[in-house]
Each structure stands twice: as structure tokens, then as C-alpha cells.
Amino acid sequence: MLFNSLEFFIFLPIVFIAYWYIFNKKIRAQNMFLLVASYVFYGLWDWRFLFLILASTIVDFFTGQIIHSSDVTKKRKAWLWVSVLFNVGLLGFFKYYNFFVDSWIDFVSVLGYDIKSTWTLQIILPVGISFYTFQTMSYSLDIYYKRLTPTKDFISFATFVSFFPQLVAGPIERASNLLSQITTKRVFDYVQCTDGLKLILWGLFKKIVIADALAPIVDDIFANYGSYPASTLILGVSLFSFQVYGDFSGYSDIAIGTAKLFGIELMSNFKFPVFSRNVAEYWQRWHVSLSTWFRHYVYIPLGGSRVSKLKSVRNIIIIFLVSGFWHGANWTFIAWGAFHALIYIPIFLMGRNRMYMNNVVAENRWFPTITEILQILVTFSLVTFSRVFFRSQSITDAFGFLEQICTNFTYEAYEHPLGYRMIDYFLLLGAFVLYEYRIRRDERAPFKFKSKIVRFIAYTLVILGMLLFFDDQIDRSFIYFQF
Amino acid sequence: MKKLFLKSGLYILLILIVLEAIIRVFHLGKDTPTRFLDEYKVEKWVPNQNGFSVTGNRRQNFSEFHINNSGFNSYREFTPTHDQTEIALVGDSFIEGFHQDYYNSIGKKIENNVPGIEVYEYGYAGYDFADQLHLIHSYKKQFDLIDHVILGIKFSNDLTRSEYKVVSGRLALDTPVNRLLKKSKLLVYCKSIGILDPPQELLYKIRKFIVSKQPEKQIDEKEALRIKDEKERKYLANFESLINKYGYDKNRFTLLLDSRITSPIFLSYLDQNDFKYIDFSNTFKESKRSTTLIYDRHWNNHGRTLIARAISNYLQHKDIRKSK
Numbered sequence: 001m002l003f004n005s006l007e008f009f010i011f012l013p014i015v016f017i018a019y020w021y022i023f024n025k026k027i028r029a030q031n032m033f034l035l036v037a038s039y040v041f042y043g044l045w046d047w048r049f050l051f052l053i054l055a056s057t058i059v060d061f062f063t064g065q066i067i068h069s070s071d072v073t074k075k076r077k078a079w080l081w082v083s084v085l086f087n088v089g090l091l092g093f094f095k096y097y098n099f100f101v102d103s104w105i106d107f108v109s110v111l112g113y114d115i116k117s118t119w120t121l122q123i124i125l126p127v128g129i130s131f132y133t134f135q136t137m138s139y140s141l142d143i144y145y146k147r148l149t150p151t152k153d154f155i156s157f158a159t160f161v162s163f164f165p166q167l168v169a170g171p172i173e174r175a176s177n178l179l180s181q182i183t184t185k186r187v188f189d190y191v192q193c194t195d196g197l198k199l200i201l202w203g204l205f206k207k208i209v210i211a212d213a214l215a216p217i218v219d220d221i222f223a224n225y226g227s228y229p230a231s232t233l234i235l236g237v238s239l240f241s242f243q244v245y246g247d248f249s250g251y252s253d254i255a256i257g258t259a260k261l262f263g264i265e266l267m268s269n270f271k272f273p274v275f276s277r278n279v280a281e282y283w284q285r286w287h288v289s290l291s292t293w294f295r296h297y298v299y300i301p302l303g304g305s306r307v308s309k310l311k312s313v314r315n316i317i318i319i320f321l322v323s324g325f326w327h328g329a330n331w332t333f334i335a336w337g338a339f340h341a342l343i344y345i346p347i348f349l350m351g352r353n354r355m356y357m358n359n360v361v362a363e364n365r366w367f368p369t370i371t372e373i374l375q376i377l378v379t380f381s382l383v384t385f386s387r388v389f390f391r392s393q394s395i396t397d398a399f400g401f402l403e404q405i406c407t408n409f410t411y412e413a414y415e416h417p418l419g420y421r422m423i424d425y426f427l428l429l430g431a432f433v434l435y436e437y438r439i440r441r442d443e444r445a446p447f448k449f450k451s452k453i454v455r456f457i458a459y460t461l462v463i464l465g466m467l468l469f470f471d472d473q474i475d476r477s478f479i480y481f482q483f
Numbered sequence: 484m485k486k487l488f489l490k491s492g493l494y495i496l497l498i499l500i501v502l503e504a505i506i507r508v509f510h511l512g513k514d515t516p517t518r519f520l521d522e523y524k525v526e527k528w529v530p531n532q533n534g535f536s537v538t539g540n541r542r543q544n545f546s547e548f549h550i551n552n553s554g555f556n557s558y559r560e561f562t563p564t565h566d567q568t569e570i571a572l573v574g575d576s577f578i579e580g581f582h583q584d585y586y587n588s589i590g591k592k593i594e595n596n597v598p599g600i601e602v603y604e605y606g607y608a609g610y611d612f613a614d615q616l617h618l619i620h621s622y623k624k625q626f627d628l629i630d631h632v633i634l635g636i637k638f639s640n641d642l643t644r645s646e647y648k649v650v651s652g653r654l655a656l657d658t659p660v661n662r663l664l665k666k667s668k669l670l671v672y673c674k675s676i677g678i679l680d681p682p683q684e685l686l687y688k689i690r691k692f693i694v695s696k697q698p699e700k701q702i703d704e705k706e707a708l709r710i711k712d713e714k715e716r717k718y719l720a721n722f723e724s725l726i727n728k729y730g731y732d733k734n735r736f737t738l739l740l741d742s743r744i745t746s747p748i749f750l751s752y753l754d755q756n757d758f759k760y761i762d763f764s765n766t767f768k769e770s771k772r773s774t775t776l777i778y779d780r781h782w783n784n785h786g787r788t789l790i791a792r793a794i795s796n797y798l799q800h801k802d803i804r805k806s807k
Contacts, residue, residue, distance in 0.1 A: 005681070006681040006682060006685055007685070020484060021484075188484055190484075190486060190487055193487055194487070194490075197491070418777060418778075419777030419778075420539075420541075420543065420777070421541075421543075424541060456494070456497065456498075459494065459498060460498050460501050460502065460505075463498060463502065464502060464505060467502070467540065467672070467673070467676065467678070468540050468541050469540065470540060470676055470677070470678055471540075472676070472677030472678070472680055473677075
């Protein structure tokens with residue numbers, strides 16, 4: 001069930017009303033109902049994969065209990081490995097098995113051996129597996145590191161693993177935030193609900209108007225890169241930057257908004273990364289829940305930045321490579337991660353990686369300075385350059401794309417594949433960036449206007465935008481579902 | 484909770500009202516003229532209606548229509564005489580041309596190409612060959628005065644009937660409920676951009692789920708060919724049946740078709756039986772520019788110009804004009 005589907009808009013009010021009117025008496029009833037709703041939500045995609053979620057839930061629930069109850073380090077470690085191996089094993093089989101087999105075949109063919117593989121399997125990637133396996137793993141890891149006391153309530157834990165607003169594409173929550181809310185009775189809060197609805201509306205706008213409207217252009221340019229000049233290819237990859245941002249941050253906004261309707265606060269996942277002044281700031285603002293996960297469970301255990309510079313650089317490289325590989329079983333994602341490591345390391349070595357942690361561009365001003373504008377443009381260009389790898393089907397395509405930019409460095413006006421006016425999209429993006437700039441201080445309050453009339457106008461314009469750019473012919477699924 | 488529902492309801496209502504107003508002010512939704520059945524049971528538009536036809540979310544195609552006294556979209560009135568040279572174009576939405584300004588129609592283009600003639604466009608969305616011949620038959624007196632009649636025909640969907648019957652499905656679009664719904668430009672707009680398709684699809688899915696049918700049989704290539712052949716023979720039989728029933732003047736009537744999408748059986752039948760036809764396939768094939776609209780499969784201005792040129796060349800070749 002997609003957030004932008006009719007099914008969801010029937011499902012959500014039913015679950016909302018039942019939750020607050022029927023199952024609001026006891027916390028157990030609330031959780032039981034949320035669990036059933038979440039399993040229905042996921043099962044409508046493919047009910048067979050519910051067993052995977054259930055298996056992951058059972059394994060981590062019991063390993064968590066055992067790790068907590070034991071004082072013997074070896075035993076605790078052994079059970080932690082059970083959890084990690086099980087979850088990574090699920091991921092490895094469903095997401096990476098064919099990649100490893102194919103890569104092995106490619107490798108031996110380079111050495112001169114030609115093997116016809118019969119090992120590759122027809123495997124469907126279960127939606128959301130990368131997200132919920134990381135979430136359940138974090139539970140066992142937190143217990144192991146003694147940051148968390150495990151719950152004894154299986155229903156609460158199962159609800160934490162499968163909570164439908166963030167089940168398929170995050171934000172990847174830590175038990176300390178989400179589970180603690182699930183084990184506490186929720187009370188209806190009008191302000192929280194309206195904030196949730198506003199976030200849902202803004203998320204839908206980003207998805208329908210920004211991401212979906214740009215998709216046909218980006219698809220066309222990447223599919224036919226060989227026949228386009230550099231100007232078009234640069235346009236294509238720049239628009240892809242906006243598309244993927246609109247798509248994923250739109251999804252996250254809907255997820256956070258939906259969770260609010262049920263009295264639960266999820267962590268922020270996007271904090272206007274478009275306005276980042278360097279790549280380090282970009283990673284503090286883009287897919288925050290994943291970055292935080294890697295920082296807590298990989299980077300810091302490896303020593304983080306408290307070790308020698310050389311080891312810290314090694315840790316950064318590991319983090320970015322693993323993060324790239326998490327996105328997909330393709331060398332393109334590893335190259336994407338490697339490129340980010342490459343542009344992050346100089347900032348780290350100059351000690352500028354934490355300088356924008358607690359402020360936004362033009363913090364107490366209306367307009368950014370010239371320096372800030374230049375910084376934003378450079379960061380956007382670097383990140384957009386890396387998107388060539390992120391979006392291409394293969395490494396060959398990615399280099400082909402870049403080669404075409406260099407060898408055919410000319411300008412030609414681009415025509416929309418369906419013949420639409422391109423100016424509409426440029427005006428739309430301009431308005432979108434300006435509005436995001438206006439609300440850049442608070443990613444959780446997209447319609448923060450004092451005047452009710454102005455707020456009403458904003459709602460109307462957002463809905464009008466959805467009508468003007470709605471396209472019933474395109475694939476409406478979210479990009480990050482494939483990860 | 485009550486407050487949430489009340490306020491949300493109020494906001495939704497106000498937003499709908501404002502959107503309705505915006506769509507009206509910027510004319511984003513199309514106007515739909517009223518249809519009716521005349522005394523001969525010919526379906527047409529209620530005379531003397533004006534409006535604008537809109538295609539695309541952002542008004543990408545915008546054109547004006549004018550329904551004349553005869554109930555068809557045209558800039559002229561249809562008043563054939565013995566002295567004048569008149570040409571009738573009979574056909575479906577491609578001839579009707581709601582996606583073009585009525586004063587820049589195919590008929591107007593032909594008149595510009597061939598001075599001294601009047602072109603009457605009897606186009607109506609959904610007209611098949613049965614509708615066309617029934618119209619000519621019903622208005623025999625008028626059509627007898629017209630010097631030449633060109634009938635647009637698409638073999639694959641214009642010959643499914645062997646005799647004329649009123650198409651109730653089309654007229655149902657003008658039931659009181661539908662007319663009332665069409666008063667909301669927002670609703671018309673949402674329908675035209677496909678936003679209302681998902682609810683319809685969902686209903687279809689539910690119905691399909693409840694009334695589970697036997698799985699459809701897979702047919703092999705041989706069987707598919709046999710079905711195709713059978714269908715084509717049936718269409719040919721329908722053509723014969725229609726011209727026998729309503730009459731067809733081979734001297735005055737000419738078919739307008741695209742041979743690329745017409746069955747060779749039908750083409751050879753026309754050749755063998757001396758039916759005249761204008762084949763515009765080559766003109767379209769050779770065109771370097773697109774001949775159809777972007778958001779719609781109908782002919783664009785270039786396509787209409789090519790069609791008008793093909794018809795004009797044909798008429799000039801036949802020297803259809805009366806000498807005064």
C-alpha cells in the first residue's frame with residue numbers, strides 16, 4: 001500500500017478512527033490494534049514476507065532478553081552475533097545474494113575463466129527489509145551496550161518493529177525513541193494531529209508535484225544519455241537531485257505525519273539538505289536516521305574520531321562504503337559512497353565537519369551571504385555529480401554518462417519527452433526552493449504562518465499544485481522502496 | 484477529536500470552493516455541450532452552444548467550439564443549395580474537432596485551399612459508420628443538395644454494427660445527475676486529468692474480486708489469427724449491410740481512411756467494387772512533424788492541415804466545383 005494511493009486514504013481514516021474511538025482504553029489494545037493494522041498494511045503488498053518480519057521480531061525479542069539477563073560477556077556477545085547474523089543474513093540473502101554471485105562470475109572471467117552460473121536465483125526483494133532489519137538490530141545492539149532495558153511485552157516490541165508509517169522506508173528508529181513511546185499509553189492531542197496532517201499534505205506535495213513530475217524527464221535523459229548534449233545531461237542529473245529529495249523526504253514527511261496522528265513522534269529524516277554549506281552538513285541533513293544509525297553502530301564502535309587521524313579516515317571510508325552498499329546491490333552505489341568519502345575526508349581533515357551542526361544558512365538573517373550562496377552551490381554540485389552513480393543502472397552507464405558530458409560539451413534546449421512546457425518545471429522548482437528556504441529553520445512545521453488566511457492560501461496552493469502536476473500515467477512508487 | 488473533524492471538514496469545504504473558483508477563473512476545466520436525440524433519432528448537440536474545450540492539467544490545449552443550428556461544431560450554418568458547391572465531412576471526434584478552434588477546422592482549411600466551395604462538418608464524437616449513414620439517410624433532402632460527401636472511417640472500430648441503433652451509453656452522459664455533476668468545473672477537471680480513475684479502478688477490482696470469473700483461456704497464434712479473420716469478415720459484412728440499408732451513392736461519396744490501420748481485405752473489397760477513398764497514410768508517414776496532439780490522440784493543427792490538403796487535392800483532382 002503506497003502512501004500516495006487511494007487504498008491508503010481509505011485505510012488511514014479507518015485505522016485512525018478505530019484507534020482513537022475503539023482501542024483507546026488500554027495501551028495493550030492500542031498496540032495490538034497498531035500491530036494488526038501494520039501487518040495488514042504490509043500484507044497487502046505481499047503477505048508472504050510478513051513471516052520475515054515476524055521472524056526478525058522473534059529473534060531480536062528473545063536475543064534481547066538473553067543478552068540483558070546475562071552477565072557473561074562471551075555469552076552476551078554470542079547472542080548479539082545471533083541477532084546481527086540473522087538480520088544481516090536476511091539482508092544478504094534477499095538483497096545481496098545475486099550481486100555476490102554475479103560479481104564472483106565477473107571476477108573469475110577477468111582471470112580468464114568462463115563459468116556459466118546456475119547459482120543466481122529469482123529473488124524478490126521484500127519491501128522495507130533494509131529498514132526494519134536495521135531497526136531490530138539496533139534494539140539488540142542497544143541492549144548489548146547497556147543503553148536500553150529490553151521490553152517484556154512481545155506485542156509492544158512487534159509493534160515497534162512493524163509500525164506501519166515507517167516500516168517500509170524509515171525513518172529508521174532506535175528503540176530508545178520509538179519503543180519507549182509504544183510502551184506508554186497515547187492520549188489524543190489536537191495540535192499533534194493537525195501538525196501530522198500538515199506534514200502529510202506537504203509530503204504529498206513533494207512526492208506528487210516535485211518527484212513524480214520530474215520523473216519522466218529524468219528517466220528519459222538517463223535512458224538516452226548517449227544522444228543528448230552535456231547541457232541536457234547536467235539538467236537531467238540536477239533534476240534527479242530534486243526528484244530523489246522530493247520522493248524520499250516526501251515519504252518521510254508522510255511517515256512522520258502519519259505517526260503523529262497516532263500520538264507517536266518519529267525522528268526527523270531530512271533537514272533541508274539542499275541548503276547545506278559543505279558535504280559534512282549535507283550528511284547531517286540528508287537521511288538523518290540512516291546516518292545516525294551508522295554513526296552509532298559502526299563509526300563510534302570503530303573508534304570514530306577519537307582515534308588517530310589515519311584510523312578516523314579509515315572509519316569514514318568504511319562508513320561511506322557500507323552506506324553506499326546499503327542502498328543497493330550494485331557497484332554504482334559503492335562508487336557513490338566512495339565519492340562521498342572522498343569529498344568528506346578533506347572537510348574532516350580541515351576540522352570543518354562539525355561547524356554547521358547547530359545552525360542553518362542565514363541563521364538570523366533573511367538572505368544568505370554571497371559566500372553562503374557559493375558554498376551551497378558547490379555542495380549541491382558535488383552531491384549532484386555523485387547522483388550520476390546513484391541513478392545509473394551500471395558503472396559502465398555512469399562513466400558513459402560522464403564521458404558524454406565531457407565529449408559533447410554543447411548546449412541544446414531540452415524538450416520534455418511528453419511535449420510539456422519545460423518552463424512550468426523551472427518555475428515550479430524555483431518556487432519550491434524559495435519556499436523551503438523560507439521554512440528552513442523547522443522541518444516539522446511546513447505551514448507555520450501566523451495568519452490563518454495565509455495558511456489557508458498555502459494549503460489551497462499546495463493542493464492546486466498537486467492537481468496541476470498530477471500524472472495518472474506514471475509509476476507512483478517511492479524510489480527508496482527498492483532499497 | 485470533534486474539533487479536528489469539524490475544522491478539517493470546514494477547511495476541505497472552503498478549499499473545494501476556492502479550487503472551483505480558480506478552475507473557473509483560469510478556465511482549466513472543459514465545457515461540455517448538451518446532447519440530444521432529434522426527431523429522426525439522430526444524436527447531436529443542442530444547437531447554438533458555445534464553449535471551450537481544454538486538454539491537459541495546465542490547459543495545454545485550449546480551443547473554442549461553436550455548435551451551429553444543425554447541432555454540429557462549425558463556424559458556418561449548413562444551408563446547401565443547387566447553385567453552390569458544398570462538401571460534407573461526416574465522421575467522429577476527429578472531424579468534430581473540439582480540440583481545435585472552430586474557425587480553424589479542417590473544413591475551413593479546405594475552403595481556404597479550394598476557393599468557391601462550402602464545407603459542412605457533420606462530426607460527432609463516437610459516430611461510427613452506422614451513425615454516419617443513418618444521419619445521411621435521415622437528412623436525405625439536405626444531403627441530396629450537397630455535391631460531395633466524405634466519410635471518415637476507421638475499420639477497426641467503425642464497423643462493429645450492422646444497423647443503426649441509438650447508443651444509450653452516450654446519451655446517459657446527459658442524465659440529470661450527470662448534468663448536475665458537470666456543473667462543478669472542479670469535478671469535470673478532476674475527471675479529465677485522471678484523478679478520479681483510482682476510485683473507479685478500486686470499485687472494478689472489488690467487483691472482480693467478489694465475482695471471481697473463470698481464468699481467461701490462453702489463445703495460440705493460430706487461434707488469434709482465426710479470430711482476427713472472423714472479425715474482419717464480420718466488419719465487411721456490416722459495411723455491406725449498412726450501405727444496403729441506408730444507401731450509398733458511389734458517385735458522390737468518398738471514404739477517408741488510413742490504409743496503415745485498415746484491413747487489406749477491406750481495401751481490396753473497396754478497390755474491386757469501385758468505392759472511392761482518400762488514403763492519407765502516406766502524407767502522415769512522410770510528415771517530419773508529429774500529426775497528433777501531445778495529450779491526446781487526435782490530430783493537431785499540422786495533422787489537420789495534412790488531412791485538409793489530402794481532401795483538397797482530391798476535390799481539385801475531381802474538379803468538384805460547379806461552373807456558374
